[in-house]
Amino acid sequence: MYQIPVLSPSGRRELAADLPAEINPHLLWEVVRWQLAKRRRGTASTKTRGEVAYSGRKIWPQKHTGRARHGDIGAPIFVGGGVVFGPKPRDYSYTLPKKVRKKGLAMAVADRAREGKLLLVEAFSGVNGKTKEFLAWAKxxxxxxxxxxxLVTGNELVRRAARNLPWVVTLAPEGLNVYDIVRTERLVMDLDAWEVFQNRIGGEA
Structure with missing residues (x-):
């Protein structure tokens, strides 16, 4: 059980949260690898010797030239020729069990809680879409x-106020993911986002 600080207009309090006690780094790696594989475009494409724009004519006779024997100039041995076993457009995504994904998300949040880098927010007081307002609140x-x-919140005005800052990554509650958690140092969520997260992992807010 973790005690997570909650920032409210009246001050700070703590919220008890049932999150994984043990963090499995390999499981987090599995989820991040799955996420990044899904994001790959997979558009890399090379031409084979049958696709390059060259004549298929044999460049010189097989015998009596004193030179090495060759076929057409589009062969892979020549500069500008076709590519052997080069990449073709493909889908890099694969399936990962939903239980593993849920566990990974719970562990990533638990890791931030364990480090004292998780902050829950009751309300972003005074933040109405302006970056300077968010900076004042953040201070x-x-x-x-x-x-x-x-920063994970369903409040569009708060996300708009923070998204221009180079040290802030903003997400809607539904977009919370392991990769963005592990690539940033602190996790800040409002209580609505926390409830969405709890529902996703099957816990209680």
Whole structure:
């Protein structure tokens, strides 16, 4: 059981959260690898010797020239010729069990909680879509830009206010994922986003 700080207009309090006690780095790696594989475009494409724009004529006779025997100039041995076993467009995505994905997400959040880098927010007071408003709020919350922050909230005005800052990555609650958690140093979520997260992993808010 973790005690997670909750920032509210009246001050700070703590919320008990049932998250995994043990963090499995390999499982996190599996989920991140799956995510990045899904993102790959897979558009790399090379031409074989049958596809390059060259004549198929034999460049010189087989015998009596004193030179090495060759076929057409589109053969892979020549510069500008076809490519052997080169990449072709393909889908790099694969399936990962839903239980593994859920467990990975829970572990990633638990890791931030264990490090004391998870902050829940009751309300972003005074933030109405302007970056300077978010900076003022962040300063009060102890976020000074020295660490990268993943901000998860359903409030479009808050996301708009923070998205221009180079040290903040913003996500809607439904978009919370392991890769963005592990590539940033702090995790900040509002209580609505926390509830969405709890529902996703099958826990209780």
């Amino acid at each position: 009060e919350a102890g976020l000074d830009g020295s660490e990268s922050v993943l």
